[in-house]
Amino acid sequence: MSFAMSSARPAADFAAHWSAPGEGERLWFLGTLAIIRVPGEAVDGRLAVIEFLFPRHASPPLHTHPQDESYIVLDGQLTVHAEGERFRLSAGGTGVVPAGVAHTFRVDSDSARVLVLSTPAGIERFVRDGSVPATALTLPPADTPRPSPRAARADLPHPRPDQPRPTAGTRRLSTKET
Numbered sequence: 084m085s086f087a088m089s090s091a092r093p094a095a096d097f098a099a100h101w102s103a104p105g106e107g108e109r110l111w112f113l114g115t116l117a118i119i120r121v122p123g124e125a126v127d128g129r130l131a132v133i134e135f136l137f138p139r140h141a142s143p144p145l146h147t148h149p150q151d152e153s154y155i156v157l158d159g160q161l162t163v164h165a166e167g168e169r170f171r172l173s174a175g176g177t178g179v180v181p182a183g184v185a186h187t188f189r190v191d192s193d194s195a196r197v198l199v200l201s202t203p204a205g206i207e208r209f210v211r212d213g214s215v216p217a218t219a220l221t222l223p224p225a226d227t228p229r230p231s232p233r234a235a236r237a238d239l240p241h242p243r244p245d246q247p248r249p250t251a252g253t254r255r256l257s258t259k260e261t
Contacts, residue, residue: 110214111223123204131204142189159195
């Protein structure tokens with residue numbers, strides 16, 4: 084029996100990509116530490132993996148974006164709200180919010196380390212736009228500058244026509260509407 088995998092490009096066109104603990108592009112992003120462990124450009128935009136260190140009560144505004152966003156909690160606890168659903172994740176827990184779904188989360192523990200997968204890639208570019216280089220693997224000092232991420236990026240993937248649009252009270256964090 085054989086199995087076929089579908090891909091836009093043959094697997095031989097890609098090199099393996101990895102990072103050791105703490106390796107990657109280290110950024111202070113809006114009061115958090117973000118480490119881009121696998122950038123989208125390394126895997127032809129298929130996904131991006133970002134490790135975050137969040138402080139207690141970190142909570143982005145309710146928002147949507149055109150990528151699926153998956154959370155893998157390494158340490159700590161989060162409560163995720165996604166379009167009427169609410170679920171709690173602790174170390175070892177995993178959650179997925181589909182593209183176009185309004186969502187937010189709150190850190191309920193003293194801090195939380197979370198791997199975030201952006202599928203396809205794109206969320207990491209928003210993070211880069213709102214970041215400064217991190218000089219330590221810690222949360223940023225209180226006086227760290229907070230650049231304003233651009234709300235619309237022409238180089239990010241646009242939502243599919245069948246994806247729901249943001250509703251009142253939500254923000255689209257990463258692309259302009261098509």
